Amino acid sequence: MRRVSKVMKLLVINGSPRKSNGTTDIILDAFIEGARSSGADVEKHHVVDLKINGCRGCFNCWWVTPGKCVQHDDMDKLLPSIVEANVMLLGTPIYGRNVTHYLQKLLERTFVFTLPEMLTRNGETQHPTRIRRFPRLVLAATCGFPDTSNFDIVRALYPMALPILLPAAQLLFYEEGKKHLSGFIQAVKVAGQKIAAGEELTDEMKDQLIVEFSDEMKREILEMHNKYSESRSPK
Numbered sequence: 001m002r003r004v005s006k007v008m009k010l011l012v013i014n015g016s017p018r019k020s021n022g023t024t025d026i027i028l029d030a031f032i033e034g035a036r037s038s039g040a041d042v043e044k045h046h047v048v049d050l051k052i053n054g055c056r057g058c059f060n061c062w063w064v065t066p067g068k069c070v071q072h073d074d075m076d077k078l079l080p081s082i083v084e085a086n087v088m089l090l091g092t093p094i095y096g097r098n099v100t101h102y103l104q105k106l107l108e109r110t111f112v113f114t115l116p117e118m119l120t121r122n123g124e125t126q127h128p129t130r131i132r133r134f135p136r137l138v139l140a141a142t143c144g145f146p147d148t149s150n151f152d153i154v155r156a157l158y159p160m161a162l163p164i165l166l167p168a169a170q171l172l173f174y175e176e177g178k179k180h181l182s183g184f185i186q187a188v189k190v191a192g193q194k195i196a197a198g199e200e201l202t203d204e205m206k207d208q209l210i211v212e213f214s215d216e217m218k219r220e221i222l223e224m225h226n227k228y229s230e231s232r233s234p235k
């Protein structure tokens with residue numbers, strides 16, 4: 001008899017070109033640590049290490065070779081990983097209020113999972129998917145400004161994703177900042193642990209995954225940034 005594996009698969013994609021030197025990766029690793037403690041099987045990629053072209057819009061994956069893309073690059077390996085994953089954790093720095101184009105290219109290529117027909121669901125027209133289920137989505141985003149409004153566009157684009165949002169993420173590079181954000185990092189670990197265990201997060205836990213700075217803290221962040229910027233500027 002074929003044994004059905006119950007191991008939860010977590011696919012992690014980091015859309016930052018700074019890879020492990022950046023701030024987004026710190027959040028991803030915290031989530032991974034939590035998920036591993038619940039026994040998750042983790043596959044992680046830095047998108048900039050992969051060769052992924054954007055979608056060509058040829059619609060061959062609908063009409064000529066259904067479900068197959070005409071392009072052959074690292075998406076050949078990644079698409080089956082997406083199908084197998086129970087949870088997909090996307091990490092991105094905010095670039096121009098959006099996800100990075102590295103991540104966007106990858107997401108465009110999941111078009112191959114859609115069927116051509118249109119149907120109405122919850123009052124909106126959609127394409128049904130060819131795959132049995134899309135993984136549960138978690139979106140971890142970081143940005144440089146201290147205001148969470150910088151995440152508005154990505155939150156609107158991925159309303160189905162659990163948001164993990166850190167503004168002024170550069171604070172993670174400083175001892176004081178790390179101390180200030182230790183509760184947030186711990187909350188991310190707990191989220192990874194719970195989600196990998198198939199548990200739901202309480203509203204309180206979800207709130208802890210979105211960092212909101214007070215006006216006073218925002219002023220301090222600006223001051224700190226401007227001082228740093230002055231020290232780095234060519235004299």
Ligand SMILES: Cc1cc2nc3c(=O)[nH]c(=O)nc-3n(C[C@H](O)[C@H](O)[C@H](O)COP(=O)(O)O)c2cc1C
Nearest residue numbers: 016022023024093094095096097142143144145169
């Ligand atoms: C090209 C570019 C565009 C950016 N656009 C924004 C932006 O619209 N809003 C913002 O708050 N931060 C912006 N940032 C700052 C990054 O979001 C921030 O530094 C992020 O934490 C970097 O993540 P990483 O360390 O994982 O690479 C931008 C940075 C770059 C390089």
